[in-house]
Amino acid sequence: MTTNAKYNILREVGRGSYGVVYEAVVNQTGKKVAVKRMHCNGPENVELALQEFWALQSIQSQHENVIWLKECILQSGQVFQPMSHHCNKTDDQLLLIETCLKGRRCVDPKSACYLWFVMEFCDSGNMNEFLLARSPDAQLNKSFMQQMSQAVAFLHRNHIVHRDLKPDNILISNSCGGPVLKITDFGLSKVCQGSVNVNQHRFSSACGSDFYMAPEVWEGSYTAKADIFALGIIFWAMIERITFRDADSEKELLGTYICQGKDIIPIGEAMLENPSMKLQIPLKKKRCMPNDLCRLLHDMLAFNPKERLDAFQLESRIKQTSYGEKIQCSSSSK
Numbered sequence: 001m002t003t004n005a006k007y008n009i010l011r012e013v014g015r016g017s018y019g020v021v022y023e024a025v026v027n028q029t030g031k032k033v034a035v036k037r038m039h040c041n042g043p044e045n046v047e048l049a050l051q052e053f054w055a056l057q058s059i060q061s062q063h064e065n066v067i068w069l070k071e072c073i074l075q076s077g078q079v080f081q082p083m084s085h086h087c088n089k090t091d092d093q094l095l096l097i098e099t100c101l102k103g104r105r106c107v108d109p110k111s112a113c114y115l116w117f118v119m120e121f122c123d124s125g126n127m128n129e130f131l132l133a134r135s136p137d138a139q140l141n142k143s144f145m146q147q148m149s150q151a152v153a154f155l156h157r158n159h160i161v162h163r164d165l166k167p168d169n170i171l172i173s174n175s176c177g178g179p180v181l182k183i184t185d186f187g188l189s190k191v192c193q194g195s196v197n198v199n200q201h202r203f204s205s206a207c208g209s210d211f212y213m214a215p216e217v218w219e220g221s222y223t224a225k226a227d228i229f230a231l232g233i234i235f236w237a238m239i240e241r242i243t244f245r246d247a248d249s250e251k252e253l254l255g256t257y258i259c260q261g262k263d264i265i266p267i268g269e270a271m272l273e274n275p276s277m278k279l280q281i282p283l284k285k286k287r288c289m290p291n292d293l294c295r296l297l298h299d300m301l302a303f304n305p306k307e308r309l310d311a312f313q314l315e316s317r318i319k320q321t322s323y324g325e326k327i328q329c330s331s332s333s334k
């Protein structure tokens with residue numbers, strides 16, 4: 001570390017397919033931050049890194065449940081420059097954009113090129129780890145449902161479609177009061193500039209994680225309503241504690257599916273094969289799910305995206321559900 005370094009890296013927190021995340025401190029304030037380093041060595045990595053940057057930069061105001069990007073720094077060899085979202089882009093930044101557009105490396109192959117994302121630090125892991133380490137709790141589930149729906153409504157209001165919502169991409173900060181969810185990992189997200197209504201913008205590249213993908217995503221023509229389907233799968237799995245073991249990482253993950261013999265099939269894929277399929281909600285404990293919650297899940301997981309709730313309808317429907325409400329016990333004894 002040099003004496004005038006802005007950040008001091010403390011330890012590695014984890015690695016994903018495209019980057020390494022470190023815990024660090026801001027030297028001037030002592031505040032803890034997370035720093036994600038993404039290697040921009042090929043067009044695929046560059047596209048993911050730039051999409052993450054564009055989405056997080058495009059948000060003008062912050063939202064408590066969306067990860068906050070403090071700054072993004074482009075490293076080219078020994079030179080570190082802040083990324084700019086405005087017209088005054090540096091030559092290195094323009095080369096990154098060229099790499100993304102042309103689909104071939106345009107940055108100097110001799111100098112190492114990285115994007116460093118400085119973000120708020122989340123101290124309690126992701127939603128899978130957090131929930132599966134605790135006993136089921138309807139009040140906590142309700143609070144998480146509210147936080148997730150508010151975050152997605154905020155993103156959609158800001159014309160951002162996440163396209164990869166899953167419990168792994170929802171981090172938890174538990175340092176001030178109750179647990180606060182933070183939606184993160186915007187590498188597959190899209191900013192629909194110029195669209196008046198985010199639900200009318202159509203995407204054609206299938207992307208996301210199988211178990212959370214809506215039927216129309218499997219077909220390759222979908223809108224922001226695909227984010228609502230993913231939330232429906234997450235809510236259902238969280239409420240009934242439905243999990244599966246990921247084939248690659250062998251981790252236990254929250255997610256609902258259909259059993260076909262020994263195989264488990266993602267709900268969206270199964271619905272596409274059989275559009276008239278009736279979802280069995282609740283799957284486990286029949287008497288434990290209130291009717292309004294059951295209807296809400298059906299409305300989030302509707303096969304036809306036009307019949308599916310949008311993020312703004314979802315936000316108000318969750319406020320109305322009786323699920324997870326504290327039961328007030330009045331006592332007359334003093």
Ligand SMILES: Nc1ncnc2c1ncn2[C@@H]1O[C@H](COP(=O)(O)OP(=O)(O)OP(=O)(O)O)[C@@H](O)[C@H]1O
Binds near residue numbers: 021121126169171
């Ligand atoms: N802001 C943060 N605060 C604390 N930990 C974080 C933060 N961002 C990411 N992490 C952790 O760092 C690790 C790597 O995250 P990253 O987003 O790079 O990959 P991933 O989501 O695990 O995998 P992939 O990108 O392959 O889907 C994960 O364990 C994640 O929980």
